[in-house]
Amino acid sequence: MTTMDQQIAVRYCPDCGVAEEGPGRFCTNCFHLKGAEPNVRAATFLRRLAAYLLDIPLFIVTLGIGWIIWWLFTLANGQTPGKQVVGIQAVRADGRPLGWGLTFVREFIIKGLLIGFLSNLTFGIVFVVNYLFPMFDKNLQALHDKMMSSVVVKDDPLPASRARIDTTNDPWGGDGPRQVTG
Numbered sequence: 578m579t580t581m582d583q584q585i586a587v588r589y590c591p592d593c594g595v596a597e598e599g600p601g602r603f604c605t606n607c608f609h610l611k612g613a614e615p616n617v618r619a620a621t622f623l624r625r626l627a628a629y630l631l632d633i634p635l636f637i638v639t640l641g642i643g644w645i646i647w648w649l650f651t652l653a654n655g656q657t658p659g660k661q662v663v664g665i666q667a668v669r670a671d672g673r674p675l676g677w678g679l680t681f682v683r684e685f686i687i688k689g690l691l692i693g694f695l696s697n698l699t700f701g702i703v704f705v706v707n708y709l710f711p712m713f714d715k716n717l718q719a720l721h722d723k724m725m726s727s728v729v730v731k732d733d734p735l736p737a738s739r740a741r742i743d744t745t746n747d748p749w750g751g752d753g754p755r756q757v758t759g
């Protein structure tokens with residue numbers, strides 16, 4: 578491949594301006610989801626963990642039934658109540674919405690029934706591996722994401738006018754400083 582060919586093939590991240598290299602779904606510099614709108618960026622591991630941990634007390638304080646009704650509404654946005662509270666959502670790997678049906682499959686069939694069943698068989702090992710998987714995966718996907726071809730992103734994309742002043746103080750951490758060029 579010639580230098581000219583390589584230059585033509587390079588795509589630049591609309592968020593941070595660096596060349597989008599590597600096979601992963603996200604910009605390795607700012608975690609923008611490749612191919613998605615600007616400012617659509619990966620949910621951090623901490624946010625995903627917080628969302629999961631929040632669903633448990635939310636289920637309890639709403640006596641279960643409240644959580645289930647809430648859940649049925651949040652599914653349309655690729656969310657659970659916990660995800661909605663911390664501001665993250667599951668989308669297709671190309672950034673398009675999953676929709677209610679695919680989110681239901683992801684949350685109930687894959688995570689609830691399949692991962693739950695395999696976790697019971699393995700004394701919880703599958704459960705732990707699944708939740709830690711995004712930390713080591715180039716696409717930041719858990720096993721249920723791989724089965725659904727989904728990724729988890731922050732659901733609060735900044736309007737372009739605010740993009741230059743954000744995100745070094747994100748209370749959930751891990752996003753890193755934002756570098757805007759051009």
Ligand SMILES: [Zn+2]
Nearest residue numbers: 590593604607
């Ligand atoms: Zn970037």
